[in-house]
Amino acid sequence: MxxxxxxxxxxxxxxxxxxxxxxxxxxxxxxxxxxxxxxxxxxxxxxxxxxxxxxxxxxxxxxxxxxxxxxxxxxxxxxxxxxxxxxxxxxxxxxxxxxxxxxxxxxxxxxxxxxxxxxxxxxxxxxxxxxxxxxxxxxxxxxxxxxxxxxxxxxxxxxxxxPAADFAAPGVEPLTVSAAGFAELFKGRKTPIKSALLNQSLLAGVGNIYADEALSRAGIRPMRRATSLTGVEMCKLHRAVQKVLAEAIKLGGSSINDYVTANGEPGFFQLKHRVYGREGEPCRKCKLPIERIVIAGRSAHYCAKCQK
DNA sequence: ACTATTTCCTGGATGC
DNA sequence: TGCATCCAGGAAATAG
Incomplete structure (x- = not known):
């Protein structure tokens, strides 16, 4: 995907x-x-x-x-x-x-x-x-x-x-948005942070894999209400989103099903996934099994011990 | 103004 | 072996 x-x-x-x-x-x-x-x-x-x-x-x-x-x-x-x-x-x-x-x-x-x-x-x-x-x-x-x-x-x-060559994706670019701008996006939102990350009119480009992976790296549970995140947590999440996207780009993306690059080569970031697609497998940090729940019709993966 | 739910679509996996 | 059923998920549409 x-x-x-x-x-x-x-x-x-x-x-x-x-x-x-x-x-x-x-x-x-x-x-x-x-x-x-x-x-x-x-x-x-x-x-x-x-x-x-x-x-x-x-x-x-x-x-x-x-x-x-x-x-x-x-x-x-x-x-x-x-x-x-x-x-x-x-x-x-x-x-x-x-x-x-x-x-x-x-x-x-x-x-x-x-x-x-x-x-x-x-x-x-x-x-x-x-x-x-x-x-x-x-x-x-x-x-x-x-x-x-x-x-x-x-x-x-x-x-x-x-024809007017004026296309602009709604939402901000995750790779360049400032920490303050990032936090501003989620202000007052009662929806789960996972859902907010997936909302393209807020953040353009984050999908199910990288939302889960960013939340994992930030130590935040996907079902947390966006508005409940502290300033520190917002900063962590901002960093995690940018880091995980940058690392994934470096490795050519994640090949889950049949995704390949334009040259027909697969990406390798799936090997670095900490939670996505790892239900039941041990958390890379604490060894407890990764859990999977459904949030707004989307599967969300997380470690109950490492993510609060 | 938000938020939650449903719909679209088909290949692959699963179950009987 | 074959057939039915479920599931994946981005985003638009719909409902609350």
Missing amino acids: PELPEVETIANGLHQRVQGDVIESVWLGEKPEPLQSPAAEIVRVLTGARIAAVHRTGKHIVVELTRAERGAQSMPVKSKAVKSKAVKSNATKRKEAKTAAESNGTAAERAQWIVHLGMTGRMLVVEAAEEVAKHTHLIAKLVSGRELRFVDPRRFGRLAVK
């Missing part, structure tokens, strides 16, 4: 592989993903667009697109991204996209393709000859001869285009 670290890994992988490529044509399945933009608009915006950058915001993959001004020749270019192995920050990529749009004489139109992977969504970069997997909902044929395919068996994912 892709959460922030997995989406970040996938977006970076896509950036390295398709930046600079141009979408030649688009195929949409008969029963496509629930679309947040009309199918015709998705096809219109993607067709002929150049992929300027791919980055993440919240759990969304944002594909920055540019298009030569109407009438002007849009010039496909070979990807230069391959040269620079270093992972660029999202801010850098956004800037690059803007620069690319503005260079080349007249202003180019900008747009964005927003992809939410839901639970089982995948973005694959494959050779056109590659067999089309079941549950493939969109194929973007690239000038380079490859295809960018969106596959999602459970169809919880979402696709949208923003």
Whole structure:
């Protein structure tokens, strides 16, 4: 289930592989993903667009697109991204996209393709000859001869285009929010802290795995009311969220079911999980079995002794 | 303004 | 072996 670290890994992988490529044509399945933009608009915006950058915001993959001004020749270019192995920050990529749009004489139109992977969504970069997997909902044929395919068996994912290139995920970025800003989000909330962490309009990108893992590292029980957390606990939780996300990104995310990076490699953070998916297994610290309860329809894992 | 619950969807696991 | 049932979970919709 892709959460922030997995989406970040996938977006970076896509950036390295398709930046600079141009979408030649688009195929949409008969029963496509629930679309947040009309199918015709998705096809219109993607067709002929150049992929300027791919980055993440919240759990969304944002594909920055540019298009030569109407009438002007849009010039496909070979990807230069391959040269620079270093992972660029999202801010850098956004800037690059803007620069690319503005260079080349007249202003180019900008747009964005927003992809939410839901639970089982995948973005694959494959050779056109590659067999089309079941549950493939969109194929973007690239000038380079490859295809960018969106596959999602459970169809919880979402696709949208923003012709205005103004997409902003609701909620703050967990990796950059200050401790004070973080605490402010949960002020006065009576909902369990676990539920509050999952609320995307508060914090964008934390899902079930990392909510459990952060609470474990902060020593806080998931069912605690958000408003009951002390200032010290809020600080601990803030640190824990940032630490666990950063560590997970370093390891390429958690591969639980069939998640793989854009290059087809699994992530390894699942090996570091302290509570998630470890019901009945010994706590890594006190050896007591990890418990699992259901909070708001979601499983929550914790150690009754180490988390208060 | 919040909070809690239900719904969507399909593959894999489980049970008889 | 085969069939039914349950479960996972993000986020939108609905209800309280």
